[in-house]
Amino acid sequence: MEIGIFDSVPVWGIYMVMALSLLLSFEVGYKISKCDTSSNNKEAFSSITPMVSGLLAMLAFVLAFTFSMASSQHNLRKLSVLEEANAISTAYLRADLIGERDQIKVKQLLKEYVYGRITAVKRGIDHDMFKNAMARTLEIQSELWAQIVSTAKKDPDLNSRLLLQSINSVIDIHQKRVTAGIYNRIPGSIWFVLWIISILTMMTLGHQARLSKSRRLTAVIPLIMAFTALATIVIDLDRPQEGMITVGQEAMIDLKKSLNLKIE
Secondary structure (H helix, E strand, C coil): CCCCCCCCCCHHHHHHHHHHHHHHHHHHHHHHHHHCHHHCCHHHHHHHHHHHHHHHHHHHHHHHHHHHHHHHHHHHHHHHHHHHHHHHHHHHHHHHHCCHHHHHHHHHHHHHHHHHHHHHCCCCCCHHHHHHHHHHHHHHHHHHHHHHHHHHHHCCCHHHHHHHHHHHHHHHHHHHHHHHHHHCCCCHHHHHHHHHHHHHHHHHHHHHHHHCCCCCHHHHHHHHHHHHHHHHHHHHHCCCCCCCCCCCCHHHHHHHHHCCCCCC
């Protein structure tokens, strides 16, 4: 399982670290400007104001871009859950078209497959449990494929071909979910750029505050808290099944109920 750069840190920890680091950056900019007595004049203030505006605009753009990426991937994960549930349900129904002996085996494997897929994305699952669940998922796929191929060879009719097509869709959508949930994450380079721009922006704001002879902490602290909240939401969206915002598994759970499986 591929781990993102923030996955091991709780959401509240990310929020606190970001807020404190940005406030510290503001104070650093304020102190640097305090030491530079030559720049403490109206001309310097008027020249730095456009720079602050430009950095704030750049920060807003990068944050919006990052949020768009995270939101798109989150929506894709939700759609993938529904697609997988529909594909499994179709395969289960088409299993009625083949012989009774093969039908029982296929249905049992599909039931176990649904249970394994739900287990693999449970909140708080550790790395070893995840690996075991994914390994079992791949084993069931191999068993299903071997069973259907054997059935198709014995009875190469339209019914077996329809079931073969359904099982192939189940396997394909599984890979789609794995790709969307584990591999399609916001690159670390984008997080690094957002972090650097945020720090530079707050340092420049601190410098401007010193030139204007007004620290304006009553305005700066809410600004930092608001920005940090937005950035934390983006980080949370980028996580597959951790944090406050997770991908609902209702479609798979409903499918499990419909297949008469026991909900734990």
